[in-house]
Amino acid sequence: MAKAGDALHRMFFGLLSHLPATGAQASLSRYFDWWHRRPDPWRYTSDTYERGRHAELLASLPRRAYGRILDVGCSEGVFTDLVALTHPDAETIGVDVSRHAVRNAEGRAASPARFECLDIRHERPEGAFDLVVCSEMLYYVGNARVLRHVSHRLGALLSPGGVLVVSHPWPEARRLHRHFSLAAPLRPIEERVVPHAERAYAISLYERHVNRAEV
Numbered sequence: 001m002a003k004a005g006d007a008l009h010r011m012f013f014g015l016l017s018h019l020p021a022t023g024a025q026a027s028l029s030r031y032f033d034w035w036h037r038r039p040d041p042w043r044y045t046s047d048t049y050e051r052g053r054h055a056e057l058l059a060s061l062p063r064r065a066y067g068r069i070l071d072v073g074c075s076e077g078v079f080t081d082l083v084a085l086t087h088p089d090a091e092t093i094g095v096d097v098s099r100h101a102v103r104n105a106e107g108r109a110a111s112p113a114r115f116e117c118l119d120i121r122h123e124r125p126e127g128a129f130d131l132v133v134c135s136e137m138l139y140y141v142g143n144a145r146v147l148r149h150v151s152h153r154l155g156a157l158l159s160p161g162g163v164l165v166v167s168h169p170w171p172e173a174r175r176l177h178r179h180f181s182l183a184a185p186l187r188p189i190e191e192r193v194v195p196h197a198e199r200a201y202a203i204s205l206y207e208r209h210v211n212r213a214e215v
Contacts (some may be wrong), residue, residue, distance in 0.1 A: 028119065028140070032098035036076070039104060044078040049198050054079050056169055056194055057135060058086060059101075060203045066090040066130040071122050072159060073137030077105030077113060083133065084111035095125060121150055128159035133165040138176040151179035155186045158208040163189070166204050170194075173202035180206050 035041045044050045057079065066087050071080040074094030084092035092111070095118040096102055103117040118125060121141055132154055141150045154164060164186065168176045169191045180186055189205040 009079055013021065020069075029097050029099065032096070033155065034099045036098050036100035036104060038051075040076060040078075042075065044075065049196065052196075053135075053194075053201060054082060057133070057165070057203060060190075060192075061086075061131065061133075061165060062163055062205070068127065068129045068159075069093070070095065070125060070129040070132045070133070071113075071130045072132065072154065073140070074105065074115065076106060077101075077103050077110070077115055079133070079135065080113045080115070081108070081111035083131075084113035088112065090130075093125060095120065120153065121146060124153060124157065128162070129157050130159055130162045132162070132164045133156050133166075134164070136169075138166070138168060139172065145177065148179045151182050155183040155206070155208065158185070160208055160210040162208045164206040164208070166193070166206075167201055170200040170202045173204065177202065177204050180204070185209050 001155040071094040080094035092113040191204040
């Protein structure tokens with residue numbers, strides 16, 4: 001079951017995606033800055049559902065050594081911190097479109113992770129990553145064209161053999177995740193649906209194919 005207001009959110013962000021890039025970026029930043037006028041607006045640290053979702057997502061990460069980890073749409077970095085503490089030898093970066101969210105994440109100082117203000121629709125962080133996580137974010141990017149563009153960008157951020165983990169409400173995840181299966185460098189590893197009385201969600205894993213030239 002979707003949370004109240006989800007349909008209105010989807011409509012709003014779909015309209016935003018039709019604006020020129022500069023206008024869309026400014027509008028999205030202002031919107032999420034407004035949301036982050038108070039700490040932890042989605043109650044990631046206190047809500048039982050959100051805490052359980054983060055635990056499931058963390059448990060789904062393949063057990064391997066990671067050199068660089070990216071959390072896209074990190075908000076105030078609650079999950080980013082969990083990943084950074086679980087993989088202390090990795091360089092962990094969280095990115096979000098909201099400057100307020102990034103400031104709050106930096107102020108928490110709960111892990112070695114670092115944070116950047118970045119709009120993944122129009123910008124990309126430097127370098128490649130062994131693990132990219134994108135959770136509860138893709139429905140904000142806008143229409144199908146922008147969703148396809150962002151999906152391919154996330155796949156392109158992976159180093160050869162790197163893993164992409166995406167998680168969104170079910171069954172909406174079928175629409176949000178479908179472009180990853182069509183991205184040439186990626187191959188699906190696993191998808192599972194976690195049932196929940198409040199809102200079921202899917203966790204999907206993809207791996208970037210290793211070409212012989214990259215070995």
